[in-house]
Amino acid sequence: LAAAPAPAAARPLPYEAIPRSGRNAWLSLYRLWRSNSFPRFHLVMQRNFQRLGPIYRETVGTYNCVNVLLPRDAAQLFQSEGIFPRRMGIESWIAHRQLRNHKCGIFLLNGEEWRSDRLILNKEVISPAGTRKFLPFLNAVAQDFVTLMHRRISKNTRRSLTIDLYSDLFRFTLEGSSYALYGERLGLLEESPNAESQRFISAVETMLRTTLPLLFIPPGLMRWVTSKLWRDHIEAWDTIFKHADKCIQNIYQEFCLGQPRKYSGIMAELLMQAELPLDSIKANITEFTAGGVDTTAMPLLFTLFELARNPNVQTAIRREITEAESQGPRELSKVLNSMPLLKSTLKETLRLYPVGITVQRYPTKDVVLQNYCVPAGTLCQVGLYAMGRSPEVFSNPERYDPLRWLSKEENSFKALAFGFGARQCIGRRLAETEMMLFLMHVLRNFRIDTVSKADIKTVFGFILMPEKPPLLTFRPID
């Protein structure tokens, strides 16, 4: 007997059969633009998944992409990423580098160029050995933040402090990442932080804000259609590069005058190893300096807010911190590894508030997603925001419950906030360590409270941010 044809369900459906979010690409772009939906792009994606199911195709302008949200489809996607994983490029960033004749950092590089830089940088930036070296620097900055808060509280008779922590968190993350990168303090946690660093922080914000509308406009067009936007974007970039260049020159000057005897940050290590040429070191250190501010400040703000409105979780974490401390003085990395609940709290925050709302890949071979055949080279993305809030993936998704990560439940490919594999976020250990140390010191010294228990509305401005920063109250624990 001839082999019976495979049952229809097993044979993948054609690519053209994937449900589509809109009929006409340009009409979709016009609609998104008119209704100013870019800041709500994460909500648009979530609604599309609810409407169309766990896979759909989106064509907006020249941008064509397949969206998935289930862990097993993310796993499929990562299995086919090849040895040079690729994301969608950011034309306006590349255009700036070309305009100013700067080299690109690993975020913008691809192929062999990306891989050779990445492998060298991994050793200092994300490896356990590298992390252990900059960990004490981040600890010192976290302790200084607590000192700053105590100093402010002592100034009022109420013995509590209610503030919008937004700008303080940016100063904290810039102070921390700069100390780890350059081995020097900017002094942002003192009473009068210097104006130049403040300008750098607002330049990063301006750059991120102006990136979003430029994402969907072809570079050739962007200079003419949006000249004000383009000028602000370039100006912000120039401020960012000027600041990073000043920090790098200081180190380079001292380095030429005599090699530092002890560890003095990631930049000095890269200079000493001399495996990367100076202009590549500069390009990557600039990316890390700018990329280390908003990305880490936002999850801290969301975590403090969630702990303020979930006091029982806050108490459980505080108990874990005091127990970890009571085991006597140990190496800091061991202390952090003995706080699984605190680590899960970060995972829970990034589930509900993923800084990068999607992870993108171009599969290098045909891949089957949700029984559809997706050809190699098609831009695919995992909707992290929608996955984090999908009842198909997480039980009671709206509940802030860090313990869900400590259960025996199968959690693979559910915690994708830092991406996956060889091209995952290189700042992951720096960000995780910075946030763990910050929360350890702050929660041990203060009780956090908030009046508003209502959900925070989020906006997407290249990173996921609160529409309105929450007001938090800090009360010292005697």
Ligand SMILES: C[C@@H](NS(C)(=O)=O)c1cncc(N2C(=O)c3ccc(Cl)cc3C2(C)C)c1
């Ligand atoms: C928000 C998320 N988007 S993502 C990578 O998932 O699409 C993200 C995650 N980690 C780092 C970043 N960066 C920035 O913020 C940034 C600013 C200026 C420069 Cl020169 C380089 C960067 C990078 C890309 C490092 C952004």
